[in-house]
Amino acid sequence: MSETIVAITGLRKVYGGKNPVTAVDGIDLRVPAGTIYGLLGPNGAGKTTTISIATTRAIPTAGSVRIAGVDVVAQPALARQSIGVVPQYNTLDRSCTVAENIYFHCRYFGMNKGEAEGRTARLLEQFRLSDRAKAYPQALSGGLAQRLQIARAIAHKPKVLFLDEPSAGLDPQSRIAMWDAVQALRGEGITVVLTTHYMEEADELCDRLAIIDHGKILIEDTPAALKASVGGDKIYDLRMRDADAREKLEERLRAVEGVTGVEAIPGGIRVLARAQDGLLARVVMTANECGLQDVTTTEPSLETVFIRMTGRELRE
Amino acid sequence: MKSEQRWGIYSRAFLGLMRRDLRVLSRELVPFLVRVAMNPLLFLFVFTYVMPHMSGGAKMSPVAGMAAAGGGGGFGTVLLPGLMAVAIMFSGIAAVALPLAQEFGITREIDDRVMCPLPIAAVAMEKIVFSAIQSVIAAALVFPLAYYVPSTPVLAHVSSWWLLIAVLVLASLVAGALGLTIGTSVQPKQIGLIFGVVVVPITFLGCVYYPWAALGHIRWLQWGVLVNPIVYMSEGLRAALTPSMGHMPEALILAMLVFFLVLLTWVGMKGFARRVLS
Known part of the structure; x- marks a missing residue:
């Protein structure tokens, strides 16, 4: 494995007050350099808090985060040199133009006038914002504002870019444009850590994923490995007419060659199976004798993984 | 990392922030000038031009009589340092408190600047x-106004440039720190209240329109206003510009300005950190 760029160890964050809330409850994470790393979980799982701590905007109750070897709690100002952030909400400087948003960001990070101007022009070009350079952020659509936020966040060439719910509020077209932009960052050697509660986004974009719920990491792996952990290449959900026949059917289905798992679901049976010619027909024939009403076939998704880990759907 | 390197990073970031603010200000130069000039212009116009031209105008302004007794010059001489103090204080509120209220509000546009190294x-x-x-x-800007507007010439005399510079710089920093304290301690939606609840009282009770010594007959008020930082701005400028008018001891003024600078900076920075960090 390549070097670790973000190292999170024993991270905890408890928000005080009358009813203390444990937002992050012991997270350990290693993000390899050069990857796109996703934190997948429902709203309120602790993803944003984890990112806030990693980007020096929240102080952890316990644990540490090191980015490129710099402790973000002990040396926040220096750690920020290695960090780019795109928060959930639009934080563009409304008193400055599109170009100035990038230009002054470059100046904050120590570039001189010429370097900052050059960098700004290149980024405007790269993110197709050149024709809006003199506009003010208020005049940008959601998708353009998001692109500008990403351009600004990487203007100082950070080692790690944090994207908090990057596709929240974007229309499908802007979302795909944003995915392309993020994937292009890989070529620039920027590691990306993003949070999302869209499993398609996690699946499409991320090299590795951590599934988070209630402030804890449930499982961490590549999307393919996570999906494989479900235990089959195909999922057949059988809806049965009567419940009595189910147990008997479960046994018979287990005996079918190619079936890797059988489990009860509300109103029927879920069959996990290898992708194999003729298998669906055999399953349907077997089930038909016990009152099959309907069958749906799917492939394991991250949603399936999440439901198996938590017993809940991702978007509850 | 070596400390020179670190200071290099910090100072470039600091200058970057200054450049950004300068650019934004330069774009709003006319509104800025109108904002800072309007209050002293109207004050001087009404109290030192219009009222003296009214019959019995001098009687309406008791301080004018006192100003005359205290060493010549009209009410304009009393007002010059006071209006400068108000201009300084207003700028602190307008340059820090009001933008902060917006930047901490729904837009959170301060985030990118907070994220600089x-x-x-x-x-x-x-x-x-x-x-x-x-x-x-x-x-x-108050100077030319005070020179041209009043009907009776203003008697200004700088006895010590060092004192003037020290007072001006300290008072300006205190105003910025006051703006920071207000901007970080008030909820954005309540920022409009600030003018009524803070700005107007500290102006009227800030020895702006009368020297502190003139409060001698109302002892409780004379002691009460000492908690108001504007008092030391006005009195400091009075000591530096119109020393013929009675004023507080210079050392006391400077000491109190330093005290308020430290206090308000500390409170303001605490508030700032609380608002940007969770």
């Missing part, structure tokens, strides 16, 4: 310093 306290310090520059400009 600079300790958060220094980001807050930049706000104070930049506001102080505006305050100095605002105070300087």
Whole structure:
């Protein structure tokens, strides 16, 4: 494995007050350099808090985060040199133009006038914002504002870019444009850590994923490995007419060659199976004798993984 | 990392923030000038031009009589340092408190500046310093107004440039720190209340329109206003510009300005850190 760029160890964050809330409850994470790393979980799982701590905007109750070897709690100002952030909400400087948003960001990070101007022009070009350079952020659509936020966040060439719910509020077209932009960052050697509660986004974009719920990491792996952990290449959900026949059917289905798992679901049976010619027909024939009403076939998704880990759907 | 390297990073970030503020200000130069000039212009016009031209106008302004008794010059001489103090204080509020209320509000547009490679306290310090520059400009604008508007010439005399510079710089920094304290301690939606609840009282009770010594007959008020930092701005400028008018001891003025600068900077920075960090 390549070097670790973000190292999170024993991270905890408890928000005080009358009813203390444990937002992050012991997270350990290693993000390899050069990857796109996703934190997948429902709203309120602790993803944003984890990112806030990693980007020096929240102080952890316990644990540490090191980015490129710099402790973000002990040396926040220096750690920020290695960090780019795109928060959930639009934080563009409304008193400055599109170009100035990038230009002054470059100046904050120590570039001189010429370097900052050059960098700004290149980024405007790269993110197709050149024709809006003199506009003010208020005049940008959601998708353009998001692109500008990403351009600004990487203007100082950070080692790690944090994207908090990057596709929240974007229309499908802007979302795909944003995915392309993020994937292009890989070529620039920027590691990306993003949070999302869209499993398609996690699946499409991320090299590795951590599934988070209630402030804890449930499982961490590549999307393919996570999906494989479900235990089959195909999922057949059988809806049965009567419940009595189910147990008997479960046994018979287990005996079918190619079936890797059988489990009860509300109103029927879920069959996990290898992708194999003729298998669906055999399953349907077997089930038909016990009152099959309907069958749906799917492939394991991250949603399936999440439901198996938590017993809940991702978007509850 | 070597400490020179670190200071290099910090100072470039600090200057970057200053450049950004300068660009934004330069775009709003006319509104800025109108904002800082309007209050002293109207004050001087009404009290030192219009009222003296009214019959019995001098009687309406008891301080004018006192000003005459205290060493010549009209009410304009009393007002010059006071209006400069108000201009300084207004700039602090307008340059820090009002923008902060917006930046901390729904837009959170301060985030990118907070994320620059600079300790958060220094980001807050930049706000104070930049506001102080505006305050100095605002105070300087009062001069030509006080020269041209009043019907009776203003008697200004700088006995010590060092005292004037020290008072001007300290007062301007105090105003920025006051703006930071207000901007970080007030909820954005309540910022409009600030003028009624804070700005107007500290102006009227800030020895702006009368010297502190003139409060001698109302002892409780004379002691009460000492908690108001504007008092030391007005009195400091009075000591530096119109020394013929009675004023507080210079050392006391400077000491109190330093005290308020430290106090308000500390409170303001605490508030700033609380608002940007969770």
